[in-house]
Amino acid sequence: MFFQQLINGLSIGSIYALMAVGYSLIYSLLNFTNFAHSITVTIGAFCAFFVLAGLVQNLFVGIIIAVLAAGGLAMLIELLGYRPLLKKKARRIYLLITGLGISTMCENLIIISFSSRFRVYPVNFSNKSIHLFGASIGQVDLIIFVVCIAALILVELFIHKSRFGLAIRGASFDLDATAIMGVNVQKLILIVFLIAGSLAGLAGALLGAKYTAFPTLGTSMTNKAFISSVFGGLGSIPGAVLGAILLGIGETMISSYVSSSMRDIFAYALLVIILFVRPAGLLGKHTEDKA
Amino acid sequence: MNYWLGVATLTGIYMIAILGVSVLTGFTGLFSMGHAGFMAIGAYTSALVTKTFHVPILVGLICGMLAALLIGLLIGYPTLRLKGDYFVIATLGIGEVTKLIIENLPDLTGGARGMTDVPGGATFPMVLCFLIVTVWLLHNFIRSKHGRNCIAVREEELAAASIGTSVASYKLLAMGISCALCGISGALLAHYMHYLSPTMFSMIKSDELVMTVILGGCGSLTGTIIASMILVPLPEILRFGSVQEWRMVFYGLLVVLVIIFKPSGLMGTKELSISGIRSFFGHVKYKGKER
Numbered sequence: 001m002f003f004q005q006l007i008n009g010l011s012i013g014s015i016y017a018l019m020a021v022g023y024s025l026i027y028s029l030l031n032f033t034n035f036a037h038s039i040t041v042t043i044g045a046f047c048a049f050f051v052l053a054g055l056v057q058n059l060f061v062g063i064i065i066a067v068l069a070a071g072g073l074a075m076l077i078e079l080l081g082y083r084p085l086l087k088k089k090a091r092r093i094y095l096l097i098t099g100l101g102i103s104t105m106c107e108n109l110i111i112i113s114f115s116s117r118f119r120v121y122p123v124n125f126s127n128k129s130i131h132l133f134g135a136s137i138g139q140v141d142l143i144i145f146v147v148c149i150a151a152l153i154l155v156e157l158f159i160h161k162s163r164f165g166l167a168i169r170g171a172s173f174d175l176d177a178t179a180i181m182g183v184n185v186q187k188l189i190l191i192v193f194l195i196a197g198s199l200a201g202l203a204g205a206l207l208g209a210k211y212t213a214f215p216t217l218g219t220s221m222t223n224k225a226f227i228s229s230v231f232g233g234l235g236s237i238p239g240a241v242l243g244a245i246l247l248g249i250g251e252t253m254i255s256s257y258v259s260s261s262m263r264d265i266f267a268y269a270l271l272v273i274i275l276f277v278r279p280a281g282l283l284g285k286h287t288e289d290k291a
Numbered sequence: 292m293n294y295w296l297g298v299a300t301l302t303g304i305y306m307i308a309i310l311g312v313s314v315l316t317g318f319t320g321l322f323s324m325g326h327a328g329f330m331a332i333g334a335y336t337s338a339l340v341t342k343t344f345h346v347p348i349l350v351g352l353i354c355g356m357l358a359a360l361l362i363g364l365l366i367g368y369p370t371l372r373l374k375g376d377y378f379v380i381a382t383l384g385i386g387e388v389t390k391l392i393i394e395n396l397p398d399l400t401g402g403a404r405g406m407t408d409v410p411g412g413a414t415f416p417m418v419l420c421f422l423i424v425t426v427w428l429l430h431n432f433i434r435s436k437h438g439r440n441c442i443a444v445r446e447e448e449l450a451a452a453s454i455g456t457s458v459a460s461y462k463l464l465a466m467g468i469s470c471a472l473c474g475i476s477g478a479l480l481a482h483y484m485h486y487l488s489p490t491m492f493s494m495i496k497s498d499e500l501v502m503t504v505i506l507g508g509c510g511s512l513t514g515t516i517i518a519s520m521i522l523v524p525l526p527e528i529l530r531f532g533s534v535q536e537w538r539m540v541f542y543g544l545l546v547v548l549v550i551i552f553k554p555s556g557l558m559g560t561k562e563l564s565i566s567g568i569r570s571f572f573g574h575v576k577y578k579g580k581e582r
Contacts (some may be wrong), residue, residue: 053431084551093322096379097505098550100324100498105543108536219494223387230380265391269383272366279373 004135005256006249011141011210013248014148018203019225020232020240021155022196028172028235029192033091033226035099036077039106040197042218044070044204046110049119049213057123059209066205067198074197075190077102083186103219110215118212125209144206151202152241155195157238163193172235224251227271233284242282296415298527303418304479305500306519307425311472312500313515317508318433319465320445321371322379325386326473326500329359331492332389333474334481335400338409341482341567352478358465359474367466372459386497393489405488413482421479425472429512432468441465495539502546507557508513514558 019041026034048066052059125143129136159165159224167188173180179185200222204213207221224247232243247267255263274281306329315321337355341348362385370381394403401407432438440461443451452458481487507518522542526534549556 027376033379081547081551090550090554091320092376093320094550094554096322096376097501098547101502101543101546101550103543104495104498104502105540105547108539108543112536113538223383226380226383235378261395265388265395268384268388268391272381272388275373275377275381275384276369279370279377 001135001258003133004137005143005252007135007137007145009249009252010245011144011148011248012252013228013245014145014152014283015203015206015210016221016225016228016248017152017241017244018148018199018206019222020229020244021152021237022199023226023229024235024240025192025196026236027229028237029168029175029189030086031235032095033036033099033234034196035096036081036102036106037099037200037225038222039077039103040070040200040218041073041204041207041222042107042110042213042215043073043101044201045208045213045217046119047201048112048205048208049121052121052123053119059121059123059125062121062123063202063205067201069280070201070204071194071198074193074200075077077192077197078167078193078252083189086189106217107219114215117213118214119208120212140210145211147202147206151199155199156198156237158195164188166190224267227267229281230271231274231281233281236281236283239281239283266285298524300413300415300418300483301480302520302523303415303422304476304483305414305523306516307422307479308473308476309500309503309519309523310425310429310512310515311469311476313504313507314429314432314441314472314510315465315469316501316504317510317515318438318445319441319462320509321462321465321580323382323469323497323501324379324383324494325384325389325497326469327492327494327496328382328386328389328449329363329470329473330477330480330496331393331489332362333359334487334492335393335406335477336474337478338406338481339399339488341410342408345428348410348478351410351482355478355481356471356474359477360471363466363470364463365462367470371462371466382497383494386492386494390489390492393492400489401487403489405486407486409481409485409487410443411482411485413479418479418483421475423476426512426516429468433512437461437464445510457561479554499539499542502542505546506542506549508555508559508561510560511556511558513563514556514561517563518557 019037022035022037026032044066047069048062051062051065051145056062070263081102082095085094085098125140127137127140130142159168167178167183170181171183171185171188177186178188203221204218207217225244228244228247229240230243231247232239247270250270251263251267254266308326310324312323315323326334333355336358337351340354341344343349366385370378389517393400397404433518439462440451440456443456444458444461448458477492480491481506503518503522504515506522507516508514
């Protein structure tokens with residue numbers, strides 16, 4: 001039972017991690033929370049659904065297309081929504097509000113165009129379970145966990161081994177100084193949005209496969225991802241992953257051993273407590289350094 | 292006639308909350324994603340007090356206001372001292388926690404099904420009185436030394452601090468005022484509707500409050516009033532299908548466009564006054580003569 005819940009927690013936690021890394025990447029570079037992140041998750045889930053329902057009955061292709069679409073959407077949001085503001089050196093609060101406006105607008109557009117119905121993927125991961133150490137573990141959970149970890153390792157390698165990654169790491173220390181060193185900052189920001197959006201798209205497609213696709217999927221799930229990135233430390237990528245995994249495990253344990261209605265209260269209570277006790281999060285830098 | 296009186300009453304009730312958010316976001320530059328939570332605190336406190344102790348609703352209103360004020364200050368005190376997005380995150384957490392607690396205490400609050408038989412008594416004249424008093428008080432506050440200090444904090448925190456303004460305490464003051472007003476507004480809503488449910492105070496409502504302030508103009512009371520007079524009754528004026536969704540699309544799009552092209556909002560930081568209008572028309576006349 002415990003082992004089974006642990007795998008459940010790891011699976012949902014790793015999806016949170018995909019989304020939380022997106023928050024952290026953008027926060028570390030631009031020092032603001034991207035509230036339009038949720039919409040890329042929803043688009044990921046819906047894209048995968050429509051590919052599976054209309055084009056090809058192949059989950060792999062569906063997820064790839066969802067990742068591409070969500071990455072493209074994130075780049076579009078940066079170009080149309082954030083870039084004019086960044087060029088004007090607008091205050092960060094304006095960036096927050098723009099993100100909120102974009103997510104409100106897109107979420108309702110999705111409700112209008114696709115109705116708020118729940119949609120089950122016509123093709124899905126096998127729902128068989130494997131017996132391991134006396135517990136039956138869903139294959140879905142295992143596959144999701146492995147896919148997420150692979151994606152996270154890929155991003156980590158990209159950031160630590162490639163030249164773009166070097167630029168991103170530099171920019172997270174000081175954006176202006178990086179620009180002086182000859183890095184095309186605008187392009188860099190666009191690439192960071194592409195990475196964050198692609199991860200969000202993958203998360204959306206996996207969430208759609210695990211549960212269903214519906215218009216408010218992004219908002220409800222990215223709130224959790226947001227909590228985990230705060231819990232781990234805003235702007236810290238390892239922190240975001242750690243926070244997300246811990247939140248995922250905590251949530252599944254609470255809902256299986258206490259009650260499922262306490263799950264969300266636990267998540268938000270964790271958020272409020274961490275803000276009071278250690279606002280920089282588990283692995284975050286001190287707030288004075290980054291802000 | 293009765294119907295439009297109802298629309299006017301509701302507009303007045305929401306306008307009190309929006310004016311509260313205006314003090315926080317518009318004048319002090321703090322962004323909140325959970326002020327509907329404070330409305331909920333005011334509403335449920337007032338409803339419970341009047342229902343259990345059978346006291347006049349005025350007592351309930353005051354209790355609701357004090358409860359929202361107290362919780363607002365409790366949240367504000369630790370988080371307003373931090374830099375970065377931590378205050379936004381805390382308000383988001385509080386808004387959601389409030390809603391979840393209400394949903395999970397069915398014996399006290401009726402849970403997700405809502406609370407019925409709330410004593411009535413909030414009428415249009417009463418709401419109008421509250422609204423006029425609020426506007427009058429806020430008008431005086433903004434022109435006072437404290438109000439100007441709040442604006443200084445919004446414009447340039449560092450400069451305000453360096454001339455000896457206590458930034459944290461002015462942020463806390465603005466937080467207190469906005470929470471108290473949201474509390475009153477929620478309580479009036481409870482006594483007007485005779486019915487409460489957690490969905491009335493969702494995150495979408497919080498976003499709406501902030502967006503209305505942004506559209507009206509950050510730093511203008513008249514801008515806030517005009518924007519709420521247009522935007523709150525809009526779904527009643529335009530009665531067509533799925534109006535709620537379209538309204539939110541419209542809100543989102545408008546907010547993004549306003550932030551990018553005219554960040555000061557409808558009225559900017561200007562106030563509409565009788566002498567101002569007179570001098571404006573005088574100016575026009577003068578110009579005409581010149582030609």
